[in-house]
Amino acid sequence: MSKKKLLAGKKTKLAKHALTRALTDKSPSIPESSPASAPASPTLSQVVEALRALHEELDQPVASSQSPTDAPRPWPGVEYSFFHLVQDLRELQELLYPGHLPPTLSKEWKDHLVLPRPEVFQKIIRLTVATLQELKKILN
């Protein structure tokens, strides 16, 4: 029997705690999407192409923007969190598509640490989703 099966169904004290039960009852169940309704995942070449375009976009406008001391800071550390999100995404992409992408962000981008425009933010999130979908396909 696999180790996973041996652990399945084992209840800890935490699982029996009243708060855990209350939270579990309250959380909405996630509906399973049917294959027909699921959006088509992008092809490998589409993802790589989108990434190339994003690299150009990320490096250009940020390098010319104002210095971090001039820029308004909506909350502390968000620039760093964003930077590490992008860095982690690139590491994941490097695993998926070795050799297609530069391994790290440009030095200028790191030095400035200014938040990109909202549409670039949105693209990063979309690419993360696309990359994870690609990863899921490979794992399957």
Place this chain on the structure above:
Amino acid sequence: MPVIVAIINQKGGTGKTTTTINLGAGLAYQGFQTLLVDLDPQGHTTLGMGVEPDSFEESMAEVISIPRKNIADVILATYINGLFLAPSHIKLARAAEQVYSRLFRETILQQALRPLDYDFILIDCPPSLGVLTANSLYTSQFVIIPCQMSRYSLDGLADLLTTIEEVKNLDGEELFSGNFFRILLTMFDKRNRVTNEFILEQLRPYLEVTFATIIMRCEALNQAHIAQRAVFDYDAKSTGARDYYHLTQEFLYLCQKRNCLPEKRPNLLSML
């Protein structure tokens, strides 16, 4: 008015002291005046900050056992600018036993900390649910629960939640919605896939109150204890330094969301 944070888990070895020292150092390096209160009679935070038990005359033992003792008399400056320490001593274990007969014994620490003027006060609690932990819970506005990736840590978490409900006189859901506590996953080793999946599944209902930052298992954190330094000073490029830097940022963000971020502009680049 300082933000008072208790770092609690009655299971030993979950990363309470490591979190107290490195989150404290992270906040001080960001420009916040921070006090570490070592409430564990083992005095590991004291040792970890490079203060030897025979180098001071008074400690938290006296603050807890002597009525109206001024805590300012025991506070020491550490080697980090802006980071201060109320040290502990093994005598604190005896002192904790003595206060069981005192009225309002859960409020001793609150009375002691009241006059202090720091941005943040972090309390390193002992691995038990006794009077010292009850004092910390009573006085703190926020609780961080370091949780190692092990089954017994989860059991400890369940007991602690019950204790928090009792001390704060809240039911579990009020505690949850009040954003009073955050779980911090520590000593995470991604090679332990089956264990990790099991623990994360058990913690799924608590995802909303779990720090996004995960402290990975890191040898530099252990070595920093031996060197009696915060990990930022021991090995700034280590995974441990990176994780505690992220934790500091996430914690400050949480404070801002709760409208309790001290009005000082931290220098985000000072640690690089």
